[in-house]
Amino acid sequence: MIDRKDFKKHVPQVIDWIQNYFDQLEDLPVKSKVQPKDIYKQIPASMPMHSESLEAMLKDLEEIILPGITHWQHPNFHAYFPANSSVESLYAEFITSAIAAQCMIWDTSPAAAELEERMMEWLRQTMGIPANFEGVIQDTASTASLVAILTAREVATDFQSNEEGVPNNLRIYCSSETHSSIEKGVVIAGIGRKNLKKIAVDENMAMIPAELEKQIQDDIAAGFKPTCVIAATGTTGTVAVDPLKEIAAICKKYDVWLHVDAAYAGSALLLPEYHWMIEGIEDADSFVFNPHKWLFTNFDCTVYFVKDVDVLLKTFEILPEYLKTRTRGLVNDYRDWGVPLGRRFRALKLWFVMRGFGLEGLQQKLRGHLELNQYFAQKIRESESFELILEPFLNFTCFRYKGTEGMSEEEKDVVNEKLLNIVNDSGKLFVSHTKVRGTYVYRMVIGQTYIEKRHVDYALEVFQEAIQSL
Numbered sequence: 001m002i003d004r005k006d007f008k009k010h011v012p013q014v015i016d017w018i019q020n021y022f023d024q025l026e027d028l029p030v031k032s033k034v035q036p037k038d039i040y041k042q043i044p045a046s047m048p049m050h051s052e053s054l055e056a057m058l059k060d061l062e063e064i065i066l067p068g069i070t071h072w073q074h075p076n077f078h079a080y081f082p083a084n085s086s087v088e089s090l091y092a093e094f095i096t097s098a099i100a101a102q103c104m105i106w107d108t109s110p111a112a113a114e115l116e117e118r119m120m121e122w123l124r125q126t127m128g129i130p131a132n133f134e135g136v137i138q139d140t141a142s143t144a145s146l147v148a149i150l151t152a153r154e155v156a157t158d159f160q161s162n163e164e165g166v167p168n169n170l171r172i173y174c175s176s177e178t179h180s181s182i183e184k185g186v187v188i189a190g191i192g193r194k195n196l197k198k199i200a201v202d203e204n205m206a207m208i209p210a211e212l213e214k215q216i217q218d219d220i221a222a223g224f225k226p227t228c229v230i231a232a233t234g235t236t237g238t239v240a241v242d243p244l245k246e247i248a249a250i251c252k253k254y255d256v257w258l259h260v261d262a263a264y265a266g267s268a269l270l271l272p273e274y275h276w277m278i279e280g281i282e283d284a285d286s287f288v289f290n291p292h293k294w295l296f297t298n299f300d301c302t303v304y305f306v307k308d309v310d311v312l313l314k315t316f317e318i319l320p321e322y323l324k325t326r327t328r329g330l331v332n333d334y335r336d337w338g339v340p341l342g343r344r345f346r347a348l349k350l351w352f353v354m355r356g357f358g359l360e361g362l363q364q365k366l367r368g369h370l371e372l373n374q375y376f377a378q379k380i381r382e383s384e385s386f387e388l389i390l391e392p393f394l395n396f397t398c399f400r401y402k403g404t405e406g407m408s409e410e411e412k413d414v415v416n417e418k419l420l421n422i423v424n425d426s427g428k429l430f431v432s433h434t435k436v437r438g439t440y441v442y443r444m445v446i447g448q449t450y451i452e453k454r455h456v457d458y459a460l461e462v463f464q465e466a467i468q469s470l
């Protein structure tokens, strides 16, 4: 076991490992090539009886663990949505780990609570969220949306679900394109999967407000209680933006909680030219976005804004004797603002990122990604082999291989899947897929912190090359 006074002695080994990792990152296969249980079989079946050296652990890290890592910080990682990081965020994570505070209430680290309060204000102002919303950091967007659904459930049932159990007539609404975390939240909240109504989308994959209103009216007529609508600002499949203003008007008319899931695209709100995406936000009740996706802040870090903090607290507050403090009511005890009691000191990495980059630096990075995406999309437009499926939006391009003369749509799907497997198995690139109106398509996301134009050129080259090996 290493004594804390010897901490510094071993730091160079760890830091050298990290610096080497960064230096060789581009040479590593983006997507891990291991087979199921390859790693598991190399780990001893029981814990060691005696202390092992840091050297031995770092050796195994290199030889056993690293081959089983998919490199999310690789500049050729374009899959899913990024979980990008930055040096600033990493430094803060070191310090957070060193302090290792558990920030459940103000008393257990006043600075963590008050820095969090300020960080939420910084983001709120910059992102165009109204001043009557208050923010709190959650672990993930899944948790934040669950918090929204639970709060909406309590508001709709006059806080009786917490007391008596959940009635079976509550209804939740989202589009057919909304992230699966909403369905999970509805299930966990005891509302029942059958009470989640998925509303049809238009040609841009955005919710059709008239369909939402019709469903709400039908439900009211059938004795259901419309409880919560989830509008997406940037869906997972294709970054579609639901028309918030129209949806907000419907929610207001029928007195339904409106939660906005901007988990990914929320970062773009740091750019004033994208504030149109949340026009109508003043009539929403809650909003979530993930700095741990596209804001250079290590996973995990989710920001949740809520308009009426009182109903949030009323939903989650439980006060056992051992958590009573003298500062209650004077400060934010964030344990009451969500599901877990224990909380990491996540505000520190946001502080480091926002100060280290400055708003100007953050905007420059984001705009750089938007430009690279336009560049990539233009290359696809000009390409003989590929075609755009949707107009590029933000840093996301949806495209596919055109296939060869005479291929049916089914054959195109098969060949596109094959091509993507070749690309991803090569280790040169990692891109993921989705289906748009039943068609197999590629999702190219350009959101890596340290990505450059050459990586975007390379991505196209790898796809072109892969066609030769079909």
Ligand SMILES: Cc1ncc(COP(=O)(O)O)c(C=O)c1O
Pocket: 081, 139, 140, 141, 142, 143, 179, 181, 232, 234, 235, 236, 261, 262, 263, 264, 290, 302
């Ligand atoms: C739109 C959207 N909402 C929610 C989530 C869930 O995010 P988290 O992993 O933070 O729970 C995702 C993840 O990609 C997402 O894209």
